[in-house]
Amino acid sequence: MPSTTETLAALGVGNRVVGRTRYCVHPRPWVDDIPVVGGTKDPDLQAIAARRPDLILANAEENRPEQWPALSEIAPVAVAYPRDVAGAVDEVRRTGRLVGAVGAGESIATAIEEECVAVRARTWPTRRCAYLVWRRPWIAAGRDTYVSALLAEYGFENVVPGGDDPASRYPEVTLDELRAAAPDVVWLSTEPYAFTPEHAAELGTLADRARPIDGELASWHGVRLVQALPRLARLVEAL
Numbered sequence: 001m002p003s004t005t006e007t008l009a010a011l012g013v014g015n016r017v018v019g020r021t022r023y024c025v026h027p028r029p030w031v032d033d034i035p036v037v038g039g040t041k042d043p044d045l046q047a048i049a050a051r052r053p054d055l056i057l058a059n060a061e062e063n064r065p066e067q068w069p070a071l072s073e074i075a076p077v078a079v080a081y082p083r084d085v086a087g088a089v090d091e092v093r094r095t096g097r098l099v100g101a102v103g104a105g106e107s108i109a110t111a112i113e114e115e116c117v118a119v120r121a122r123t124w125p126t127r128r129c130a131y132l133v134w135r136r137p138w139i140a141a142g143r144d145t146y147v148s149a150l151l152a153e154y155g156f157e158n159v160v161p162g163g164d165d166p167a168s169r170y171p172e173v174t175l176d177e178l179r180a181a182a183p184d185v186v187w188l189s190t191e192p193y194a195f196t197p198e199h200a201a202e203l204g205t206l207a208d209r210a211r212p213i214d215g216e217l218a219s220w221h222g223v224r225l226v227q228a229l230p231r232l233a234r235l236v237e238a239l
Helices: 002-010 045-051 065-072 085-098 102-120 146-152 175-181 197-209 215-219 224-237
Strands: 056-059 077-080 127-134 138-140 156-158 185-189 210-213
Touching (some): 002 224, 045 065, 056 065, 065 077, 077 085, 085 102, 102 224, 138 175, 146 215, 175 197, 185 197, 197 210
Parallel strands (some): 127 156, 127 185
Antiparallel strands (some): 127 138
C-alpha cells in the first residue's frame, strides 16, 4: 500500500523495508532503491519470498483477501483497513507498534489529531458531492469509504447513486444518475484514473461543478494526513 510505505519511511524504519508495490512512489529518492514486488492487486509471491520479510503489511482496500493465505505462508500478514480519520490515526499507532517505532508512531498520530482538531473547529457549509475515481465507465467512491469519510470532515455529503450498496463500495454510475443526484461539487481525482480539468467537459451540465482534487491527499492515509488535512482545507475554502 503506497501510503503505508510512505508512513514506514516517516516512522524511521526505512532501512528495514525490503519490498514495495510499483505504486509505492513516495518519498523519493529513498523509495527508488526499494525492490518492487508486484502491484497491489498482483503481488509477485516469488519476489516477496525472495526478500525474506519478517512482516507483510497489507491493506483490505487495495489488496485482495484471497491472496492473504499465500502471503501468510511467507511471513505474518498485518491487514489495515482504516475507514475514516480516526481509523487512520489508530492504524499509524498500530503500525508503529508492529515495527518497533512506538514513539514515532505516537508523534505522527498526535500531529494528525492536531490538524483534525483545527479542521473540526471550523464551520463548513453543508454541500453535496460526488467523488469520481474512474472514467469509461464512470466509477465513484461510495459512502462506506475512507475518501467519503475524509470529505465529510469538510461538510460534504456523498450523494453518489448506489453509494450505500455494501456489495459495491465503488459503484458504477451514469451521467443521468449523477445529474439526478444533484451534487454541488463533482470531484475529479488524479488517481487511480488521472483525471484532468479537460475531462470536466464530458460531464455535460455538471461540468461547471467539477473540481480537480489530488487523489493522494484524499485517499492516502497514514503520515500523508499531516499535510492533507490543511491542504484540503485550503482547497475547500477556494470553492
